[in-house]
Amino acid sequence: xxxxxxxxxxxxxxxxxxxxxxxxxxxxxxxxxxxxxxxxxxxxxxxxxxxxxxxxxxxxxxxxxxxxxxxxxxxxxxxxxxxxxxxxxxxxxxxxxxxxxxxxxxxxxxxxxxxxxxxxxxxxxxxxxxxxxxxxxxxxxxxxxxxxxxxxxxxxxxxxxxxxxxxxxxxxxxxxxxxxxxxxxxxxxxxxxxxxxxxxxxxxxxxxxxxxxxxxxxxxxxxxxxxxxxxxxxxxxxxxxxxxxxxxxxxxxxxxxxxxxxxxxxxxxxxxxxxxxxxxxxxxxxxxxxxxxxxxxxxxxxxxxxxx
Amino acid sequence: xxxxxxxxxxxxxxxxxxxxxxxxxxxxxxxxxxxxxxxxxxxxxxxxxxxxxxxxxxxxxxxxxxxxxxxxxxxxxxxxxxxxxxxxxxxxxxxxxxxxxxxxxxxxxxxxxxxxxxxxxxxxxxxxxxxxxxxxxxxxxxxxxxxxxxxxxxxxxxxxxxxxxxxxxxxxxxxxxxxxxxxxxxxxxxxxxxxxxxxxxxxxxxxxxxxxxxxxxxxxxxxxxxxxxxxxxxxxxxxxxxxxxxxxxxxxxxxxxxxxxxxxxxxxxxxxxxxxxxxxxxxxxxxxxxxxxxxxxxxxxxxxxxxxxxxxxxxxxxxxxxxxxxxxxxxxxxxxxxxxxxxxxxxxxxxxxxxxxxxxxxxxxxxxxxxxxxxxxxxxxxxxxxxxxxxxxxxxxxxxxxxxxxxxxxxxxx
Numbered sequence: 001x002x003x004x005x006x007x008x009x010x011x012x013x014x015x016x017x018x019x020x021x022x023x024x025x026x027x028x029x030x031x032x033x034x035x036x037x038x039x040x041x042x043x044x045x046x047x048x049x050x051x052x053x054x055x056x057x058x059x060x061x062x063x064x065x066x067x068x069x070x071x072x073x074x075x076x077x078x079x080x081x082x083x084x085x086x087x088x089x090x091x092x093x094x095x096x097x098x099x100x101x102x103x104x105x106x107x108x109x110x111x112x113x114x115x116x117x118x119x120x121x122x123x124x125x126x127x128x129x130x131x132x133x134x135x136x137x138x139x140x141x142x143x144x145x146x147x148x149x150x151x152x153x154x155x156x157x158x159x160x161x162x163x164x165x166x167x168x169x170x171x172x173x174x175x176x177x178x179x180x181x182x183x184x185x186x187x188x189x190x191x192x193x194x195x196x197x198x199x200x201x202x203x204x205x206x207x208x209x210x211x212x213x214x215x216x217x218x219x220x221x222x223x224x225x226x227x228x229x230x231x232x233x234x235x236x237x238x239x240x241x242x243x244x245x246x247x248x249x250x251x252x253x254x255x256x257x258x259x260x261x262x263x264x265x266x267x268x269x270x271x272x273x274x275x276x277x278x279x280x281x282x283x284x285x286x287x288x289x290x291x292x293x294x295x296x297x298x299x300x301x302x303x304x305x306x307x308x
Numbered sequence: 309x310x311x312x313x314x315x316x317x318x319x320x321x322x323x324x325x326x327x328x329x330x331x332x333x334x335x336x337x338x339x340x341x342x343x344x345x346x347x348x349x350x351x352x353x354x355x356x357x358x359x360x361x362x363x364x365x366x367x368x369x370x371x372x373x374x375x376x377x378x379x380x381x382x383x384x385x386x387x388x389x390x391x392x393x394x395x396x397x398x399x400x401x402x403x404x405x406x407x408x409x410x411x412x413x414x415x416x417x418x419x420x421x422x423x424x425x426x427x428x429x430x431x432x433x434x435x436x437x438x439x440x441x442x443x444x445x446x447x448x449x450x451x452x453x454x455x456x457x458x459x460x461x462x463x464x465x466x467x468x469x470x471x472x473x474x475x476x477x478x479x480x481x482x483x484x485x486x487x488x489x490x491x492x493x494x495x496x497x498x499x500x501x502x503x504x505x506x507x508x509x510x511x512x513x514x515x516x517x518x519x520x521x522x523x524x525x526x527x528x529x530x531x532x533x534x535x536x537x538x539x540x541x542x543x544x545x546x547x548x549x550x551x552x553x554x555x556x557x558x559x560x561x562x563x564x565x566x567x568x569x570x571x572x573x574x575x576x577x578x579x580x581x582x583x584x585x586x587x588x589x590x591x592x593x594x595x596x597x598x599x600x601x602x603x604x605x606x607x608x609x610x611x612x613x614x615x616x617x618x619x620x621x622x623x624x625x626x627x628x629x630x631x632x633x634x635x636x637x638x639x640x641x642x643x644x645x646x647x648x649x650x651x652x653x654x655x656x657x658x659x660x661x662x663x664x665x666x667x668x669x670x671x672x673x674x675x676x677x678x679x680x681x682x683x684x685x686x687x688x689x690x691x692x693x694x695x696x697x698x699x700x701x702x703x704x705x706x707x708x709x710x711x712x713x714x715x716x717x718x719x720x721x722x
Contacts, residue, residue, distance in 0.1 A: 061385045062406040148559035169506075169559040169701070255507060258558075258698035274378055275687045 054283035061277035073284035083260075083268070084285075088292075090175070091265040095243040097179040102239050103232070105187045110194030111220075124195070128188035135185075139252030142181045143168065171261025174254050178262050182249050186242070190235050197231035198224070233304045237297050244293050265289050332363040335622055338380060338393030340373040343580070349638055353629045360628075364621065369393075384408055389615040391622035395443055397607040397679060398686040400434045405684045409442040410612040415623030416441060422627055423648075428675065431645035434682055435609050443609030444630045447642035449575040450605045450673030451501075451516060453595070457588035459570040460485075463492035468592035469666070479520055482595035483544060486554035489570040497554035499562030499569035506558040510697050511690070515604050515680060516573065517541040522599030525681050529722045531715035534708075537598065542700070543707050550703045558701045575606055576670055577641060579661045591666050593673060603677030608642075643674055650674055685721045692717040 019027070030037075055073055059066035077084045113124050130138065145152045146167040154164035165173045201224060209219050247266040250256060256263035256271070269289065273282030339350065347368065354366035369390065371379045377399045383389055395403060403409050416424050427445070435443035455468055465485055471477040486497030500506070505513030514533075515525060523537030532538055549555045556562030562569030565581045573594070582589055594603055610629060612622040628634065636649045640658040649655050650671050656664045683689055693714055700710035 060406070062381055062402065062408060064385060144561075146559075147561065148557060150560055166559040169698075255694075257507070257694060260695040271691060274381075275691065277381065277687075 051283045051286055054280055055287050057280045059278075059280040059283075061273070061279045066280070069280070073281050074288070076281070077284055077288060083263075086260060087263050087265050087268045090261070090263055091244055093175060094179060094246065094262075094264050095240060097175070098182055098243045098246075099236065099239050101179065102183045102187055102190060103235055105183060106190030106194055106235070107228075109187065109191040110198055113191070114195045114198040124191075127191055130185045131188040133185070135248040136252055138181070138185055139249060142177075143253060146177055146181075168254055169258050171259045174258055174261050178250060178253055181253070182246065185249070186239075190239065193231055193235055194228065197228050201227050229304070233300065237300055240296055240300070241293050244289060244296075265292075332365075333361075333618060333621060335364060335366045335392065335618060335625055336369060336390040337366055337622075337625075338369045338371055338376075338383075338390045340371055340376045340394060342370045346641055349641065352637070353625075353634055356634075357625055357628050361621070361624075364625075366625065384613065384615060387615075389613040391616040391618050392610065392612045392626055394446070395609050395611045397434055397609075398682050398690075400443060400609060401682050401684040402686060403611070404437065404442045408614055410614045410616070410619050410623060411440045411442065412444065412612060412623050412626060413439060413441040415620065416444070416627050419624070419627035419631070422631065426632065426646045426648050428645050428647050428650070430678065431605075431607070431674070434607060434679060443611040444626055445607050445609045445645040446630065446635075446638065447577075447608045448605055448645040448674055448679075449577065449607070449643045450603045450670060450677050451512070451573050451575060451594060452591045452669060452673065453593070454564060454572050454574055454578070454582075454589060454591055456495075456564070456567065456570045457590055459489055459493050459495055459567075459587075461588075463489050463570075465489065467590065469590065469669070472593050477593065477595050479517060479541070479544060479595045479597040483548055483552065483554070486548060486571065487552040490552065490554040493570060495567070496556040496560075496562040496569040497552075498548070498571045498573075499556040499564050501573050503556065503561050503563060506698075506701055510693065511680060512573070512606075514542060514545075514697075516594050516602075517545055517597070519602035519604055519678065520595060520597035520599055522597065522602075526683075526718070526722055531719045531722060533711045533718075534715045539708055539711055541597070542711060546700070546705065546707050549701070576643065576659065576662060579659065582661060591662060591669060593669050601676055603673035605674065605677040605679045607645075607679050643670055645674070647675075683722065689718050689721050692721060 016024075054066075056068060056070060057066040058069045058072070109127055113120055113127075148154065148166040148169065151164070151167070153167070157164040167173050167177045205223050205227075206219055209223055214222070244264075245266050246264060247270060250262055250264055250267045251270070254262040256267050265285065266289070269282050269285045272278050272285060337350075339346075341347070350368055351366075354368075357364060357366065373396075376394075377396060380390075380393065380395075380399075389408075395409075416422055424441075428448075431445050431448045432441075435441060435445060453468060457467070460467065465488060468477055468485070471481060482498075489495065489497040500513040501509045511525070518525060518532070518538045518541045521537040521541035523535050523541060524532045525538070526532050533542075545555070549557050556569055562572070564570075564572035564574075565578075565585055567585065567587055576591070579591075593601070596602070610626050612619055612626055616622055630646075632646060632648055635644045635646045636652065636654055636658075638644070639649055639655045640660075644650055644655065655671060656667045659667055662670075696710055696714040696717055699705060699713070700707060
């Protein structure tokens with residue numbers, strides 16, 4: 001290798017004597033990353049810039065007529081449209097319900113399934129399977145189970161004397177139903193991340209703590225939980241982002257109803273852009289969503305830094 | 309043959325082939341059916357078009373009905389418009405106002421023996437503006453009551469057609485029949501269209517009883533939901549759902565087609581599901597009310613897209629698809645808007661699942677009916693209505709207040 005490099009260098013110098021070694025290396029590096037960079041620019045940065053531009057226009061998808069309106073779309077969403085704040089409230093309620101429930105359940109499952117025991121793989125598979133199940137099939141099955149009086153869930157509740165609500169037809173219960181069914185669908189992913197993190201914790205720590213007489217709860221709260229910190233942060237960030245972006249689940253299960261009780265931001269953006277063809281307004285809403293998610297992520301990162 | 313001759317011959321052949329491929333054209337036509345019988349019929353139209361245009365082929369592209377308007381919009385916005393296609397009634401005013409539909413008037417006038425005047429005028433309402441023709445209705449399908457004869461017999465009830473013949477098939481009678489059916493059989497007396505009357509089909513659920521009562525959801529840019537006729541009609545429906553418990557309520561599935569509900573409202577295209585239903589059935593007209601006979605019609609039209617590259621050819625194909633002969637051929641699936649076909653014996657006998665006397669119900673409804681309401685801002689109006697209509701479908705709802713809220717929400721859009 002030591003011999004090969006100067007030879008290659010000499011050859012290059014003959015072709016392009018004005019290039020220094022540093023410049024050549026930089027050029028090679030750019031060439032290597034260029035396919036990924038091109039994809040990133042074309043499929044991420046480009047559309048992002050386009051959305052910023054669209055958000056400053058009144059653009060009808062069907063007529064293809066666009067007029068520059070400056071910040072009017074933002075002004076309308078933030079100060080003139082009462083539906084927008086209702087939608088933001090719904091998104092916050094959805095995220096506030098989903099994120100803690102998902103994380104708590106994922107951690108509980110991971111603690112139960114991180115150690116090897118007979119059949120552990122089957123249990124892990126059972127809890128992970130909904131993650132890879134079609135969202136449409138999942139929603140259809142749950143809609144069926146959550147029917148009113150004739151629904152399976154309500155019939156089970158009736159057996160123990162509980163008169164279940166009409167889950168998907170009452171605004172508050174519909175929100176509970178979409179949160180819980182979403183948690184059941186996605187919890188397997190976070191469970192796997194927690195299992196991986198738990199398995200990376202050296203057993204010696206726990207053994208040493210037990211020798212010192214620590215209880216199970218003390219081991220969890222003083223050793224395991226702090227060591228899970230980085231994983232918890234990642235899970236919290238991706239689950240929060242995911243909860244603000246939820247669309248398919250709402251589209252299939254409630255269509256934003258009843259009484260707009262589950263009309264969340266991503267669905268509202270879809271409605272404005274692809275049902276009302278108002279691409280400019282939808283783009284402004286998408287930019288607001290981008291900022292909200294970005295701020296939440298930065299806050300979470302800042303809190304984590306302060307804790308450590 | 310010497311070498312020069314061979315070269316000349318092969319060059320001539322190549323040129324001939326090239327010119328052939330240049331004159332050949334393919335029309336892209338979007339539809340929302342995947343039904344084999346429908347496709348066979350449509351392919352038949354494409355074949356017969358070859359008599360005049362031997363080099364033209366038609367490629368039908370099926371888009372599921374739920375996504376149809378949206379995907380079509382994406383194709384238009386993305387610069388990849390189909391040449392022609394079906395269009396649903398609720399999208400017609402929006403598309404026409406956006407200027408994306410081609411005026412078919414000149415092509416229809418040019419078509420030999422076309423007889424545009426043969427189309428019933430009310431059926432053309434959505435598709436014409438002045439002398440411009442933005443589409444030709446290919447399916448003008450009235451809503452009818454599908455009933456389960458076995459359950460009616462079990463409950464000891466008279467056939468709705470017999471009641472209609474005596475002029476007794478009224479909304480009052482309909483409520484009574486639905487309740488008796490529920491009490492006697494345990495099945496739902498009635499279910500809204502495809503069980504979606506509380507969600508995507510709110511207009512199909514509310515419109516027929518409101519029109520029967522002599523009202524309308526809107527007319528002349530004025531909301532009609534809060535007018536006395538509409539309020540009375542909706543109160544009656546509300547009572548049927550929550551007091552009589554005879555209509556499958558929100559959150560429950562009745563499923564008429566598997567025997568879970570004794571009656572439903574739908575269009576004759578759903579008759580294709582009946583052979584598998586396993587019970588005796590029939591179709592009857594919609595019950596009448598204070599407004600007399602008020603059949604409600606669902607419609608779909610054929611349009612040519614202004615951004616298409618072969619507009620003239622596509623318009624010619626639309627004219628071909630909607631000649632008297634071809635409309636008559638399609639009538640078994642898609643009830644016609646041509647008066648000559650509607651009045652013909654062939655139409656009454658066209659559907660092998662529905663007996664002629666019941667097909668007469670369909671014909672009568674088409675000639676007397678009014679098309680479902682449509683508006684340039686239909687998507688916004690439906691979205692504004694939906695949460696207010698949701699509030700209506702609660703047992704303790706204040707119907708008057710809910711309907712006033714519907715009007716407050718949609719009036720600015722009308």
